Amino acid sequence: MLKASLRPGVVVAGLVAVLVFDLVVGGILGAILGTTIFANRGATPTNTTVTWQNNDTIAHTIETTSDQTPFLNLHAFSLKVAAGQRVQFKLIEPGLYHYYDPKMATWNAADGRVAANKSMPNYPLAMDGVIWVKGAISNLPSATTNRIPPKHDDFQTEFLAINPGSVSWHNFDTDPHFLALVPGWSDVDDQPQAVINPADIGINRIAGTDDVPGGDTIAVIFSKPGLYYYYCPNHAHIDAATHRAEAFKLASEYPIPMEGFILVTDGSPSV
């Protein structure tokens, strides 16, 4: 099966920056929406309009997940976009937005993740995406924690946000798990992409309870602001066409990949 590649493009018209990308390239039914990230370069998030271009031959729905935190999905939306058409939406509040097509994927409430529907093209990759609208967010910590639950090949929390500082992971599972950034996103020559995975974190092993009584904890320092997209190379691999983590079949939460996001703000006081 052909994989749809992601073709983000940024058009700047006055103060309004518009991201146009294809739901599908080449008319492949139900292909990947992609983990697509939009960074507003202006100081006025209220001028942030996102455009979704549907190049598929069927209509799609673009809907925020039911996950909501002080920095995630602050403004819920559900948009329909007909085949060959585009739809626009203005995002006002800074933070992350996680959306999916509920006809192509399902919200797994137990895991708090979007899971691809089995009959969809590009399974196990789900039709979902992430947008980051830059801007100050109040009351973020400079240190936070995540965990790997027992018997789970996933991270308990998909999205975390901090001021520059550190994130700790504790492994309650029996197996070792790893943390590494998903390659293919950072591009220093492309300003909106330069803030995605802006500094490498290496490959970090977190011993499980088979190796260390109670499981190990590691802390990773995130001093450079940006959006970090990471995965566990022991339970997922990278799909080269989309630069997305794809679950290994033997991973316990398959088709949900063992991945997560850390938003590191610039730490400036909120207004």
Ligand SMILES: [Cu+2]
């Ligand atoms: Cu793992």
